Amino acid sequence: MGAPQTSRAALPPLPATARVGVVGTGAMGAGIAQVAAQAGHPVFLYDQQPGAAARAVDGIRAQFARLADKGRLSPAQAEAASARLAPVDSLAGLAGAALVVEAIVENLEAKQALFRQLEALLAPDALLGTNTSSISVTAIGAALQHPGRLAGLHFFNPAPLMALVEVVSGLATDPAVAHTLFATAAAWGKPPVHARSTPGFIVNRVARPYYAEALRILQEGGADCATLDALMRDAGGFRMGPFELMDLIGHDVNFAVTRSVWSAFYHDPRFTPSLIQQELVEAGFHGRKRGRGFYDYRDGAQRPAPAVMADQPRPQPGCIVLWDASDVALALADRLHARGVAYTWGEGTAPADGRIAQAGEGVLYLTDGRTATQRATQSGVANTVLLDLALDYAQAPRIAISAAQGCWAPALGAVCGLLQAAGFEVSRLADLPGLALMRTVAMLANEAADAVNQGVCDVAGADAAMCLGVNYPLGPLAWADRIGLAAIGAVLGHLAGFYGEDRYRISPLIQQRIYAGKRLHE
Ligand code: NAI
Numbered sequence: 001m002g003a004p005q006t007s008r009a010a011l012p013p014l015p016a017t018a019r020v021g022v023v024g025t026g027a028m029g030a031g032i033a034q035v036a037a038q039a040g041h042p043v044f045l046y047d048q049q050p051g052a053a054a055r056a057v058d059g060i061r062a063q064f065a066r067l068a069d070k071g072r073l074s075p076a077q078a079e080a081a082s083a084r085l086a087p088v089d090s091l092a093g094l095a096g097a098a099l100v101v102e103a104i105v106e107n108l109e110a111k112q113a114l115f116r117q118l119e120a121l122l123a124p125d126a127l128l129g130t131n132t133s134s135i136s137v138t139a140i141g142a143a144l145q146h147p148g149r150l151a152g153l154h155f156f157n158p159a160p161l162m163a164l165v166e167v168v169s170g171l172a173t174d175p176a177v178a179h180t181l182f183a184t185a186a187a188w189g190k191p192p193v194h195a196r197s198t199p200g201f202i203v204n205r206v207a208r209p210y211y212a213e214a215l216r217i218l219q220e221g222g223a224d225c226a227t228l229d230a231l232m233r234d235a236g237g238f239r240m241g242p243f244e245l246m247d248l249i250g251h252d253v254n255f256a257v258t259r260s261v262w263s264a265f266y267h268d269p270r271f272t273p274s275l276i277q278q279e280l281v282e283a284g285f286h287g288r289k290r291g292r293g294f295y296d297y298r299d300g301a302q303r304p305a306p307a308v309m310a311d312q313p314r315p316q317p318g319c320i321v322l323w324d325a326s327d328v329a330l331a332l333a334d335r336l337h338a339r340g341v342a343y344t345w346g347e348g349t350a351p352a353d354g355r356i357a358q359a360g361e362g363v364l365y366l367t368d369g370r371t372a373t374q375r376a377t378q379s380g381v382a383n384t385v386l387l388d389l390a391l392d393y394a395q396a397p398r399i400a401i402s403a404a405q406g407c408w409a410p411a412l413g414a415v416c417g418l419l420q421a422a423g424f425e426v427s428r429l430a431d432l433p434g435l436a437l438m439r440t441v442a443m444l445a446n447e448a449a450d451a452v453n454q455g456v457c458d459v460a461g462a463d464a465a466m467c468l469g470v471n472y473p474l475g476p477l478a479w480a481d482r483i484g485l486a487a488i489g490a491v492l493g494h495l496a497g498f499y500g501e502d503r504y505r506i507s508p509l510i511q512q513r514i515y516a517g518k519r520l521h522e
Contacts, residue, residue: 010179011176011179011180011183012180012183013180013183013184013186013187014041014098014099014127014180014184014187016039016040016041016187017040017041017042018041018097018098018099019041019042019043019044019096019097019098019099020033020036020041020042020043020044020097020098020099020100020101021043021044021045021046021094021097021099021100021101022036022043022044022045022046022100022101022103023045023046023047023091023094023100023101023102023103023104023114023118024047024102024103024104024105024131025045025046025047025052025053025055025056025087025103026047026052026056026103027157027158028103028131028155028157028159029045029047029056029101029103029104029131030045030056030059030060031155031157031158031159031160032101032103032131032153032155032159033045033056033057033060033085034060034063034064034159034160035155035159035160035188035189035190036101036188037060037081037082037084037085038064038073038081038160038188039187039188039189040084041084042084042086043084043085043086044086044087044088044093044094044097045057045085045086045087045088046087046088046089046090046091046093046094048104050089053087053088053089054087056087057085057086057087060082060085061082061085063160064078064079064081064082065078065082091117091118091121092121094118094121094122095121095122096123097122097126098123098125098126098127099126099127099128099129099181099184100118100122100126100127100128100129101129101130101131101153102114102115102128102129102130102131102132103131106132106133106134106135107135108135108139108140111130111132111135111140112140112142112143113143115128115130115140115141115143115144115150116143116144119144119145119146124146125149126149127149127150127151127177127180127181128144128149128150128151129150129151129152129153129181130150130151130152130153131152131153131154131155132152132154133154133201133204133257134199134200134204134257134260134261134264136170136197136199137150137151137152137168137169137170137173137197138170138171138172138197139170140170141170141171141172141173142172147170147172147173148172148173148174148177149174149177150170150172150173150177151167151168151169151170151173151177151178151181152166152167152168152169152170152195152197152201153165153167153168153181153185154166154167154168154195154201155190156203156469156470162468162469163190163191163468163469164190164191164192164193164203164464164465164468164469165185165188165190165191165192165193166192166193166195166201166202166203166465166469167181167182167185167192167193167194167195168195168196168197168201169194169195169196169197170197171197173197178194182194191464191468193457193461193464193465193468194457194458194461195456195457195461195465196455196456196457198451198454198456199260199261199264199265200257200260200261200264201456202451202456202457202461202462202465202466202469203465203466203469203470204257204261205261205447205451205456206444206447206448206451206462206465206466206476207444207466207470208258208261208270208271208447209270209440209443209444209446209447210238210242210245210440210444211242211245211246211254211258211274211277212258212271212272212274212443213436213439213440213443214228214232214241214242214243214436214440215242215274215276215277216274217429217432217436217439218243218276219274219275219276220430220432221430222429222430222432222436223307223400223427223429223430223436224304224306224307225241225243225294225295225304226243226295226303226304226305226306226307227306227307227427227429228241228242228243228436229241229242229243229244229306230306230398230427231306231388231398231399231400231427231436231437232436232437232440234396234397234398234425235388235389235390235391235396235398235399235400235437236389236390236391236437236440236441236473237391237392237473237474238471238472238473239471243293243294243295244294244295246277246287246293246294247287247288247293247294247295247297248287248288249287250286250287250288250289251277251280251281251285251286251287251293252281252286254277255273255277255278255280255281258271258273258274258277259273268502269501269502269503270447270502270503272503280293280294306398306425306427307427307428308398308425308426308427309416309420309426309427309428311420312413312414312416312417312420313413313417314341314417314421315341315359315360315414315417315418315421317342318342318344319359319360319414320336320341320342320343320344320357320358320359320418320421321343321344321345321346321349321350321357321358321359322343322344322345322346322356322357323345323346323347323350323355323356323357323358324352324354324355324356326356326366327393328356328366328387328393329356329357331392331393331394332356332357332393332418332422334394335394335422335423335424336418336421336422338423339421339422339423341421341422346358353365353379353381354366354368356387357415357418359414359415359417359418360410360411360413360414360415361383361408361410361411361414362383362385362407362408362411362412362413362414362415362418363381363383363384363385363411363415364385364386364387364401364415364418365384365385365386365387366386366387366389367386367387367388367389367402367433367434367435367438367491368487368490368491368494369433369434369438369439369442369490369491369492369493369494369495369498370433370494370498371402371404371431371432371433371498372384372385372386372402372403372404372405372407372431373404373405373406373431374433374498375404376404376405376406376407377404382404382406382407382408383404383406383407383408383411383412384403384404384407385401385402385403385404385407385411385412385415386401386402386403386435387399387400387401387419387435388400388401388402388429388435388436388437388438389435389437389438389441389483390437391437391473391474391479396424397423397424397425398424398425398426398427399419399424399425399426399427400426400427400428400429400435400436400437401415401416401419401426401427401428401429401435402428402429402430402431402432402435403428403431404431405431412428416428433494433495433498433499434491434494434495438491439491439495441476441479441480441483442480442488442491442492442495443492443504444466444472444476444479445476445477445479445480445488445510445520446488446492446504446506446507446510447476447507448462448463448466448475448476448477449477449480449507449509449510449520450507450508450509452477452509452520453507453508453509459477459520459521460521462475462476462477463475463476463477463478463521477520477521478520478521480510480520481519481520481521485510485513485514485518485519485520486514488510489506489510489511489514492504492505492506492510493506
């Protein structure tokens with residue numbers, strides 16, 4: 001079975017005059033109805049709770065009025081979109097719909113029962129969409145006489161603001177239905193990606209390591225939450241760090257998604273939930289909405305500051321030597337130059353062991369997934385200091401380092417002084433393999449590569465989903481290409497060796513591309 005393509009389908013979208021039905025008018029259903037009405041469709045809303053559909057319509061109309069106040073819609077557009085919304089008090093009110101999207105309770109039997117009723121009610125060519133985030137579209141469709149007409153139409157919360165829609169094909173979904181829904185989502189201003197119905201689809205699966213690696217580093221005492229969050233934002237370019245993001249999503253929700261993906265993959269250790277998060281759930285510390293999560297949101301509570309190394313003396317002239325023309329070394333050179341700090345290039349004056357820089361007695365290398373101590377023991381360079389990944393070494397305001405156990409304090413201080421002189425805030429992590437950002441990006445890319453390898457989506461779809469669905473600064477597969485697949489393979493291999501766990505096994509797709517000397521995007 002080939003991977004679904006992200007390219008725009010040849011089939012046209014549903015015409016804007018086509019009636020759209022929405023069942024379940026909570027947060028998601030109301031958001032989807034808003035999007036469809038704004039795109040020009042007459043939209044009929046039904047909720048089993050009496051009065052809920054009418055309340056949702058009032059809420060959406062208030063949203064349209066706000067958009068008009070802000071100038072995002074003209075008053076006439078807002079009025080027309082509002083007039084296209086109609087609550088109905090029974091499913092029968094959806095009878096003329098060309099598409100019905102379901103956003104009811106996340107329960108297989110409830111969804112199957114609803115679609116059976118809809119199938120009896122709607123025209124034979126009407127399309128059915130489910131907004132489920134964790135139930136198999138194949139399983140929902142199994143209850144239908146014509147499962148080909150059902151596909152997942154997975155919006156992200158809040159639907160009017162989040163760009164992505166995953167168009168999810170179950171085993172029996174008619175490709176023409178998936179393509180029509182794809183084109184329709186695009187016409188609604190929501191860039192779609194095709195996905196096959198597998199646990200977590202694309203985003204909820206590929207994003208797991210963003211939380212899982214941070215939780216693991218925290219659990220092993222690698223760094224505290226505030227430091228890891230700051231590194232992911234400032235060095236990684238992510239909008240939110242993993243801990244503040246979990247606090248925002250809610251640990252009950254985030255933990256449930258992790259558990260659901262983990263169980264659905266028969267307890268694959270890639271997805272093993274974290275005991276730390278389980279404990280937060282048990283304590284009722286669900287995050288912002290409960291006033292407590294990893295951080296304290298109660299009145300008067302102060303957000304802890306990230307740990308940074310104390311200011312070191314500015315390196316003396318002649319003390320800094322840079323090696324190799326890697327992006328990292330070139331960015332360091334530019335940053336030092338811009339701040340009037342002298343350095344020399346050291347080509348040929350030391351072993352070609354991949355070192356980036358030397359400051360005093362300290363030698364700086366980019367992490368390859370070995371711990372600093374392991375690397376120092378293998379290389380004989382006792383004063384080994386490791387640098388973490390940055391999205392953009394030229395601009396990042398913060399960077400993480402780790403040091404070998406035998407590293408002499410003045411040597412570490414000199415390397416820290418170099419990085420501070422180059423304008424970085426420097427956070428020292430415990431000597432764990434792959435530091436923080438490198439191991440996270442390697443694992444995100446590994447998961448995305450496995451999704452591609454298993455035909456869930458294609459390479460472009462995986463990256464688009466992560467950028468549009470959860471605002472990643474770069475698609476994980478494009479990021480892996482940028483770092484170099486051999487380097488990603490080394491990081492994963494060293495993580496697997498260090499922990500001896502299947503969790504870090506390399507995706508066959510990455511392995512194959514390394515053997516072939518190819519990139520993922522080609
Ligand atoms: P919600 O609890 O806010 O709203 C669900 C609504 O469906 C309620 O108004 C309820 O009265 C109604 N309902 C329940 N069973 C019904 C039935 N049999 N017939 C008609 N109406 C029924 O839930 P929310 O958050 O809007 O989620 C809805 C769906 O969207 C779920 O499948 C969920 O997994 C999915 N989803 C949720 C996201 C989120 O972040 N909340 C994101 C993406 C998908």
